[in-house]
Amino acid sequence: QSVLTQPPSASGTPGQRVTISCSGSSSNIGSNYVYWYQQLPGTAPKLLIYRNTQRPSGVPDRFSGSKSGTSASLAISGLRSEDEADYYCAAWDDSLSGYVFGTGTKVTVL
Amino acid sequence: EVQLLESGGGLVQPGGSLRLSCAASGFTFSSYAMSWVRQAPGKGLEWVSAISGSGGRTYYADSVKGRFTISRDNAKNTVYLQINSLRAEDTAVYFCAKCITIFGVQGLDYWGQGSLVTVSS
Numbered sequence: 001q002s003v004l005t006q007p008p009s010a011s012g013t014p015g016q017r018v019t020i021s022c023s024g025s026s027s028n029i030g031s032n033y034v035y036w037y038q039q040l041p042g043t044a045p046k047l048l049i050y051r052n053t054q055r056p057s058g059v060p061d062r063f064s065g066s067k068s069g070t071s072a073s074l075a076i077s078g079l080r081s082e083d084e085a086d087y088y089c090a091a092w093d094d095s096l097s098g099y100v101f102g103t104g105t106k107v108t109v110l
Numbered sequence: 111e112v113q114l115l116e117s118g119g120g121l122v123q124p125g126g127s128l129r130l131s132c133a134a135s136g137f138t139f140s141s142y143a144m145s146w147v148r149q150a151p152g153k154g155l156e157w158v159s160a161i162s163g164s165g166g167r168t169y170y171a172d173s174v175k176g177r178f179t180i181s182r183d184n185a186k187n188t189v190y191l192q193i194n195s196l197r198a199e200d201t202a203v204y205f206c207a208k209c210i211t212i213f214g215v216q217g218l219d220y221w222g223q224g225s226l227v228t229v230s231s
Contacts, residue, residue, distance in 0.1 A: 044205055044221035045221055050217035050219070086154075088154065096171075096172065098171050099157040099160065099215040101155040
């Protein structure tokens with residue numbers, strides 16, 4: 001049972017903006033950085049956003065992260081077919097002394 | 111180029127043991143914590159364990175504490191996960207991942223291709 005809650009699915013047409021939420025608590029998102037991962041079908045996850053808002057080299061600026069209180073969001077603007085994947089948020093949890101992933105959101109490009 | 115190559119997965123009977131290995135290359139291995147993450151078939155990601163760059167600090171998910179042991183050999187650029195008392199619910203693809211820091215678990219910026227562990231009689 002994950003302590004970070006995400007919507008199970010999100011969708012949009014090419015070019016649209018899609019936002020994925022990640023809800024946590026004071027022991028994880030509220031006091032630590034949030035990270036976002038993209039997992040394309042049949043592949044290993046890829047780091048998409050680190051330290052709430054930062055993009056690793058090579059990640060398009062269509063992807064952006066934000067955090068407010070005990071929640072975080074990932075926005076994908078200018079949606080493209082290759083963005084169809086599962087997306088996970090993650091953070092360190094001080095109460096669990098462990099790293100926790102969100103429940104995951106499947107993004108579909110209509 | 112950073113590369114992480116897992117090995118050691120396979121079919122194991124309930125109650126059995128297995129040791130996963132992850133050979134790393136392309137970065138200064140001892141300068142980064144390493145982590146293991148698993149994904150059961152059709153399910154989401156679950157963090158399992160991590161170890162600091164020196165190997166002096168280890169971290170475990172509650173679900174595996176007492177059964178799994180993480181270790182590393184910085185001379186061989188390899189991280190290990192010893193899995194004991196295997197249960198059916200341990201069936202998953204196990205990913206090795208490089209942390210972005212030397213201590214703790216923050217971002218995981220490079221991942222291996224995964225090693226499948228199947229627990230079944």
